[in-house]
Amino acid sequence: MIAVRFLCAAILVLGVCTEARAEDSSTPRHLLRSVRAFKDGRYDEALVELRLVARAPDAPPDLAFYLGPTLYKLKRYDEALAVFAASRAAPDALTDFYRGETCYQLKLYRTARAVFAALRTRGLGPALDEAAGRYVDAVDAAYKRAPATASIDYYLAQGLERARREPVLASEYLDEARQVEALAATRHRHGEIVTALAAAWNASGRPQAVVDLLAVERPLTPELTWELARALVAQGDATRARALLEDIVKAHGAHGNAAAALLATLPP
DSSP: OHHHHHHHHHHHHHHHHHHTTTTTOHHHHHHHHHHHHHHTTOHHHHHHHHHHHHHSTTOOSOOHHHHHHHHHHTTOHHHHHHHHHHOOSOOOHHHHHHHHHHHHHTTOHHHHHHHHHHHHHHOOOHHHHHHHHHHHHHHHHHTSSOOOHHHHHHHHHHHHHHTTTOHHHHHHHHHHHHHHHHTSSSOOSHHHHHHHHHHHHHHTTOHHHHHHHHTTOOSOOHHHHHHHHHHHHHHTOHHHHHHHHHHHHHHTOTTHHHHHHHHTTSOO
């Protein structure tokens, strides 16, 4: 595939630099072996080497550039998406291309479209741009008509199923549900989707996403008020968080005790 050839070319550059330092640490050796294994199509071996790198005390801070594509090639799409979604590395066109492909394989079509469309605006070169364009066109063709409620139900169910054990993955499915629901002829389970997505983003450390999501939601339900308060606390916005938490405590609702406990952690 086009993306594979481009990725191999890029990681081999690192491999040349790494080889010079290979005797200083076992980590560069394992990383170089993973690059070579990936290039040769030995993805199982590449994954073994990358797992060793990830456990090393001198591991790179973010392995998404290597680990995500390797998991994708092994068709371990859930794991690949978790790596891509949790990554805090600087945007990289090749890594994002694999993320888009991973989303597409998992039927997260609206998310995949957004990834590929954004890549095209950044500039990919003719080969990758053409491939990204085909993905965008395929999703657009699938959504010429308003989505069925069954599609929204599917993504919501997938997100809720993963919410407790895999909040990062859950948020990907729930955000897909949000995007698909926005295209529906009428609102369908909107409150459930937004509430579950806000909780998943809070659980996976994305408070700003929660604040942005809830900025346009009116009225805020008690559950959404709680999630917004949690996000504001995580951002250090004590003034706004305190007002919301005090309201929750006064309401004597489901989150009253938790809100009181969180209030006690805020600076005076």
